[in-house]
Amino acid sequence: xxxxxxxxxxxxxxxxxxxxxxxxxxxxxxxxxxxxxxxxxxxxxxxxxxxxxxxxxxxxxxxxxxxxxxxxxxxxxxxxxxxxxxxxxxxxxxxxxxxxxxxxxxxxxxxxxxxxxxxxxxxxxxxxxxxxxxxxxxxxxxxxxxxxxxxxxxxxxxxxxxxxxxxxxxxxxxxxxxxxxxxxxxxxxxxxxxxxxxxxxxxxxxxxxxxxxxxxxxxxxxxxxxxxxxxxxxxxxxxxxxxxxxxxxxxxxxxxxxxxxxxxxxxxxxxxxxxxxxxxxxxxxxxxxxxxxxxxxxxxxxxxxxxxxxxxxxxxxxxxxxxxxxxxxxxxxxxxxxxxxxxxxxxxxxxxxxxxxxxxxxxxxxxxxxxxxxxxxxx
Amino acid sequence: xxxxxxxxxxxxxxxxxxxxxxxxxxxxxxxxxxxxxxxxxxxxxxxxxxxxxxxxxxxxxxxxxxxxxxxxxxxxxxxxxxxxxxxxxxxxxxxxxxxx
Numbered sequence: 001x002x003x004x005x006x007x008x009x010x011x012x013x014x015x016x017x018x019x020x021x022x023x024x025x026x027x028x029x030x031x032x033x034x035x036x037x038x039x040x041x042x043x044x045x046x047x048x049x050x051x052x053x054x055x056x057x058x059x060x061x062x063x064x065x066x067x068x069x070x071x072x073x074x075x076x077x078x079x080x081x082x083x084x085x086x087x088x089x090x091x092x093x094x095x096x097x098x099x100x101x102x103x104x105x106x107x108x109x110x111x112x113x114x115x116x117x118x119x120x121x122x123x124x125x126x127x128x129x130x131x132x133x134x135x136x137x138x139x140x141x142x143x144x145x146x147x148x149x150x151x152x153x154x155x156x157x158x159x160x161x162x163x164x165x166x167x168x169x170x171x172x173x174x175x176x177x178x179x180x181x182x183x184x185x186x187x188x189x190x191x192x193x194x195x196x197x198x199x200x201x202x203x204x205x206x207x208x209x210x211x212x213x214x215x216x217x218x219x220x221x222x223x224x225x226x227x228x229x230x231x232x233x234x235x236x237x238x239x240x241x242x243x244x245x246x247x248x249x250x251x252x253x254x255x256x257x258x259x260x261x262x263x264x265x266x267x268x269x270x271x272x273x274x275x276x277x278x279x280x281x282x283x284x285x286x287x288x289x290x291x292x293x294x295x296x297x298x299x300x301x302x303x304x305x306x307x308x309x310x311x312x313x314x315x316x317x318x319x320x321x322x323x324x325x326x327x328x329x330x331x332x333x334x335x336x337x338x339x340x341x342x343x344x345x346x347x348x349x350x351x352x353x354x355x356x357x358x359x360x361x362x363x364x365x366x367x368x369x370x371x372x373x374x375x376x377x378x379x
Numbered sequence: 380x381x382x383x384x385x386x387x388x389x390x391x392x393x394x395x396x397x398x399x400x401x402x403x404x405x406x407x408x409x410x411x412x413x414x415x416x417x418x419x420x421x422x423x424x425x426x427x428x429x430x431x432x433x434x435x436x437x438x439x440x441x442x443x444x445x446x447x448x449x450x451x452x453x454x455x456x457x458x459x460x461x462x463x464x465x466x467x468x469x470x471x472x473x474x475x476x477x478x479x
Binding site: 016049097130139140141171172174175176177178180194195210212215216217219280281288336337339340342343344345347348349350351352353354 | 381382383384385386388389390402407408409410414427428429430431432433436437439446447448449450451452453454455456465466476
């Protein structure tokens with residue numbers, strides 16, 4: 001790899017959206033039809049390196065405002081199914097045939113979080129087609145998997161690009177990849193690297209050895225906080241539907257919903273989707289729904305206090321009881337949904353939690369709704 | 380602060396006879412469930428298991444078994460409603476509208 005072989009490629013439009021005429025909706029299960037195709041003209045591609053297996057795109061290790069803006073959009077859940085790059089081989093720095101090979105997913109945010117940690121490193125990046133899903137979730141689905149890895153190694157002719165036979169996979173890809181099968185079929189030895197890309201350089205420096213800290217997945221307050229906007233955004237639609245129903249009930253004269261109902265519900269949604277996830281380990285209990293329920297109880301007590309309870313109540317005790325039953329049920333359910341975002345809940349655990357919590361949640365909400373209407377009728 | 384989820388639910392099993400103590404399980408486990416004691420794997424903290432399936436998939440001696448699945452309520456609800464295996468429908472979070 002000499003300087004001469006490094007040439008800038010012509011710029012081609014940033015993204016080409018290939019949409020088959022029959023494609024309906026944007027389901028990630030059929031997402032082959034809709035593909036955001038990043039070309040060599042993409043802002044994060046800095047050039048091309050010619051190799052025995054053909055030209056390899058060289059990518060920047062610095063994130064640009066457009067990359068960060070893209071991540072922000074993803075965090076809020078906009079067009080998440082289409083934030084992907086083309087699978088294949090890329091590189092950073094000036095790698096040669098002895099440089100390490102890092103394997104990752106084709107979700108653009110995953111790819112970005114990897115390359116931003118590679119400053120000063122010469123390495124190859126093998127991007128698997130995970131349908132725009134991050135490594136861990138894709139491993140769970142099997143797309144960051146044994147077969148895709150074996151196919152991709154042969155498609156990019158990795159054996160002609162490097163002379164060694166080691167590839168580094170993110171540890172969280174292990175639930176989709178059978179390392180010994182890959183080795184048996186391709187000759188490449190799978191080395192499970194650290195959980196976090198930030199530890200990669202140290203891992204490579206240590207001769208591909210990860211210490212216990214590098215191996216353990218964390219879920220700290222910041223990890224949880226960045227996941228909450230998407231939870232909040234996803235609950236906006238059901239919230240608006242409920243508001244629409246309440247409005248219609250008011251119009252027909254059946255309902256007498258007011259500002260208290262509005263902020264009580266809005267606050268509950270915030271508690272279930274943002275506050276409970278953020279405070280997760282600090283809230284007593286093990287089950288997510290219990291944590292959410294507890295927070296909802298505190299909030300409904302707060303709502304009552306704000307409305308003059310217990311001395312000068314602004315509404316009847318029936319309505320108060322209804323709040324105490326409905327609001328915690330809603331926040332418990334929303335908190336239960338955060339299990340999917342967490343890094344430590346098991347299928348058996350969530351199933352058990354649901355068996356235990358869904359019946360009381362539904363009963364509590366149902367009785368609460370009945371009380372709410374009874375309260376209105378008695379008014 | 381350490382996260383703790385429900386106790387006594389994980390389906391993780393280790394076949395002591397088949398285990399050679401190669402240590403692959405402790406390498407791939409994201410929650411430090413395993414340790415290697417006297418050339419054999421030991422399940423130290425079974426309640427920390429999140430059933431990701433990495434250990435059983437990477438055990439060259441098929442000594443580990445676990446029913447892998449997603450610990451995601453939204454996926455399980457969807458699975459119950461559609462009668463299919465619960466599958467994570469999105470990039471790790473619920474209700475993104477993907478596949479629903």
